[in-house]
Amino acid sequence: MIRSVILGTGSALPARRVSNAELAAQVDTSDEWIVERTGIRFRHIAGEGETTASLAADAARGALDAAGVEPGAIDLIVLATATPDQTFPATATSVQAMLGIADCVAFDVAAVCSGFLYAVQVADSMLRTGVHRRALVIGAETFSRILDWEDRATCVLFGDGAGAIVLQGQESDDATGRGILATRLHADGRYNDLLYVDGGPSSTGTVGKLRMKGREVFRHAVTNLAAVMEESLGIAGLEAAQVDWVVPHQANARILDATARKLGLQPEKVVVTVDRHANTSAASVPLALDVAVRDGRIQQGQIVVLEAMGGGFTWGAAVMRF
Incomplete structure (x- = not known):
């Protein structure tokens, strides 16, 4: 059988970190109210020049470095996001270009917070066919850009960021294999x-x-x-x-x-x-x-x-x- 093995992981966060106290200066809330109900203390908010694609590319670079894999060895990119850079084309193709990959399969998956799990199953299925060898599976969001900053029930809950894994299809006949x-x-x-x-x-x-x-x-x-x-x-x-x-x-x-x-x-x-x-x-x-x-x-x-x-x-x- 072929199993999809994680070779490396990576992540990226916007430079700006926002505390509950900073939010409390803008909306009717408090650090105590947020922590008690959600456990959240900080979130990162994308600034000028930081987009879903740029965060995704940074996370992908971290995963590639950890895996010891060159970008050109990737033949599949599946990116999960509900906040794409553009209505089309897929943000995955922007990441592909940022990584300098000349040609590979690249597309987005939209399943909101479950998107990364959907992307993992899609990539796993494609790798197990043997048609593809190595995949970048990415979850990336800039939710701050679709928040109502006057709605304290939602604006305190979300932040921006990206995470990525490198998956590789490997033959395995061992039930205890990775x-x-x-x-x-x-x-x-x-x-x-x-x-x-x-x-x-x-x-x-x-x-x-x-x-x-x-x-x-x-x-x-x-x-x-x-x-x-x-x-x-x-x-x-x-x-x-x-x-x-x-x-x-x-x-x-x-x-x-x-x-x-x-x-x-x-x-x-x-x-x-x-x-x-x-x-x-x-x-x-x-x-x-x-x-x-x-x-x-x-x-x-x-x-x-x-x-x-x-x-x-x-x-x-x-x-x-x-």
């Missing part, structure tokens, strides 16, 4: 009105602003994320007790805690970066993964579960032996 063991994705469009952007090219001709009914999203997130993690572990033939690390979508510290309790996971097995990065949508899982790889927590051979849920609703999980 690579992606299972993925599972879901979507249910009936819940559109709970988390959405109120604009678009074909509906309003505008970009629009993010709108969310937080309490309802929280309830669905805990149920759906716990279920999809159990489902993906079952496909992989594993149990929750065998998991070394969970790298979740960094939406809200309370969601992370509640999901871990529902699965019976020890809190110390959950990688948490929401306090310093806030919710970076499709970027949050690869960003957190890169943090945990670079600080030495995640080691080769360990069982790692990635999970996320976002607008649509969409949700998914991936199990891998790192």
